[in-house]
Amino acid sequence: MAFFEQQVAERERDLGPDHPDALRSRNNLGGACQQGGLVDRAVSLFERNLADSERVLGPDHPDTLTCRNNLAGAYEAAGDPARAIPLYNRALAGRERFLGSADLRTMLCRDNLARAHELTGDPARAVPLHERTLTDRERTLGSDHPDTLLSRGNLAYAQHGAQSPERSAELFAHALVESERCLGPDHSATRLVRELLTHVRGG
Known part of the structure; x- marks a missing residue:
């Protein structure tokens, strides 16, 4: 966790908080928080990162699609799969449009959406x-x-x-x-x- 914290601090300082590398570092920190059980912090980081990615890179940039998928996963981990479904839907639509239906990232996102539907009954x-x-x-x-x-x-x-x-x-x-x-x-x-x-x- 400390490594990712340091990486975010360094890249935001050296490159600025809106630089794509800084956004990716913050995304990595969010993933580390989620894996470490700090789900609320992961949600907060992913929410900020998605908003910044949409503003800086655009709503359909591959990094933005990843941010949207990751935020959906954090909502799911927080016990709210219903909130994850619209995000998974948007991420899947974007990946199918830009990467194709058989791309690994597209198929993983489709699996995520299917699981969320199962979790909501x-x-x-x-x-x-x-x-x-x-x-x-x-x-x-x-x-x-x-x-x-x-x-x-x-x-x-x-x-x-x-x-x-x-x-x-x-x-x-x-x-x-x-x-x-x-x-x-x-x-x-x-x-x-x-x-x-x-x-x-x-x-």
Whole structure:
């Protein structure tokens, strides 16, 4: 934490508080605060950084989109996923427009938005988001990639929450076969998928 504090102080002093490098340093400090459990301070830093980034860099600059995504994550960490959803939506729209739907940062943002919907008790809204990410990852990474397996599990979990147990079980069964083949039957991810499949089948 002290390192990031010092970095912010030095860059604001040497470059000015509105310099892009100073904004990035403040963003890093916010992330360190959130990881260290100082969620309220992280929210405050991210709120300031987003306002400054929108003013200095513009609302659609890649750094601004990152700030918006990070503030949404801080709201979520503070127990307010409903407040995070509109920010995730704006960040996702910007990343899809400027980076493309299959860019890693875009897919991570889409996963974040889907999770926020699940946390607010609306998994049906998460389903199409997970479906799109799964399609993108299968196309760009392949069906065997760990991130693709994760997407398949995320979709299966959302389908179960959206009261589609048969589709959920089908997806979990597929994910289990792929996970056993790619990661091995005793891998922690494989065991988790196996437990979830048993759960959705009512076992």
